[in-house]
Amino acid sequence: MARKQLRIGVMFSTTGPYSVVARSMLNGALLAFREINQSQHVVALEPVVVNPSGDLTQYRELSLDLLKAGIRQVVGCYTSSSRKEVIPCFEKHDGLLWYPSHYEGFESSDNVIYTGAAPNQHVLPLVDYLVSGVGKRAFCVGSNYIWAWENNRIFREALIARGGAVVAERYLPVGDTEFDQVIASILDQRPDFVFNNLIGTSAYAFFRNFRAACRSAGIEQANEIPVASCTLSEPELGEIGSDAVDGHLSSSVYFSSLRTPENLQFMQAYLESFPDGPVASADAEASYIAVKLLAATLAQVGNDEARAVRGAVANRRLAAPQGEVRIDPQTFHAWLTPRIGRSLANGQFELLLEARQPIAPDPYLVQSSPRFATAMHPPLLRMVKS
Incomplete structure (x- = not known):
């Protein structure tokens, strides 16, 4: 049986004032895509990568481009200002943003899954x-x-x-x-x-x-x-x-530098895949986690409709490089160490x-x-x- 193919948006500012971290986030996401597509996973994911260059206007316009092209799931954003800029787009067009960055909290949106640290x-x-x-x-x-x-x-x-x-x-x-x-x-x-x-x-x-x-x-x-x-x-x-x-x-x-078996495997794969850097970061790991959780959820529900994916990701667990991670069903933020x-x-x-x-x-x-x-x-x- 042919694997189901789904397009996933990936939106990081790989140029601009915080491009070093953003490029490590992109690397983390791309590594997860590669591992999923090389496995016997029931879905194959095609990353559609866009670069807002740290420009808030570009974040909004590129989000709308992805959503209007029929892409329902997007992994991306580093800064809180960029996240705030695009959330109305996801709410209006019924998409789901997977936000893989530590942040200041005091936010909850039905159209966001948070895989970075809360305050x-x-x-x-x-x-x-x-x-x-x-x-x-x-x-x-x-x-x-x-x-x-x-x-x-x-x-x-x-x-x-x-x-x-x-x-x-x-x-x-x-x-x-x-x-x-x-x-x-x-x-x-x-x-x-x-x-x-x-x-x-x-x-x-x-x-x-x-x-x-x-x-x-x-x-x-x-x-x-x-x-x-x-x-x-x-x-x-x-x-x-x-x-x-x-x-x-x-x-x-x-x-x-964590010595967990999962992180040793992650770091070996990361360094082999991206020898020119940037090296892995917490936000790169959060991006990797987001894609892995998304893929497992898509395999369960069989489609990329935002409400179905959000409902199915609650309580989903992952043996991540940092240790076990799971999505909290009340806040849709991650349990982290x-x-x-x-x-x-x-x-x-x-x-x-x-x-x-x-x-x-x-x-x-x-x-x-x-x-x-x-x-x-x-x-x-x-x-x-x-």
Whole structure:
């Protein structure tokens, strides 16, 4: 019997200010497509790849092009602004967006499946780690759009509830690389750490310039004013450069250095498929997960109609590179395993802490409000490395 052929949209900005991460996301998705099509899977998937180049108008227009061409399932978007831009298109034309990126939460759409981390899976674990082992005074810096605004709000509420304080917040346009005033302010305030929500080329320039400014001031930046992020991933470490790559903290659900059998297999296949990079990232793994879950669901329902796929994906499980992942039937976000890592000079992360098991998504922070003190909740992470 002939395999059923279905076209799937793939929409990542492989050029533009955050293209490095987006290209790793595309790689993760394409690897999953390749594995599915080389297997005896009952459906064959044809990826239809488009590149919005980081332009919000292009995100909307390309989404409409895909949907009007009869494509009902699309894996894509990295930034929250791009996701917000395209959701009305999917709602109007009855499509399903598989969103494979960590994000700020406080959203639920019948036309989105979220395979990246929600705020209780990356922001709150980072706050707990910083307060317990680094300090309580934060300087927040971010790119001027919804991700940074909301992430800083959640972070601020959680930090204050744990007895900490935010000494200042600064926002810069996406792609901006002029940080002299911001860095001068950080050095003047001398916080215990910087909470970074810059993305793409802005983040890479900040890490370099901040390390250089600290070095000129006789400050050992990684130890005295570490930078903590929920975005920093392996492909970006190479963009920072060897002089400033080490000692940065990242809260994520996946690091490519994990030693699970599934991740070892994933990394071997990824490196063989994409020897020229970018290397794998948490968002690449989330893209891989999205395509794998989508394929299994399509095989079950036998068609790509959005409502049928959404209904069938609830509670679906996958032995992913990071560990078991499943889609929560209430929120249609993924159960994921929070982790804290520290960047090394070799472009990898050493694992510091991790959850013992996957954590339920709580996108609206109903069960894990950042306003409540840590003492009201059991510790989320266990020590891996001191």
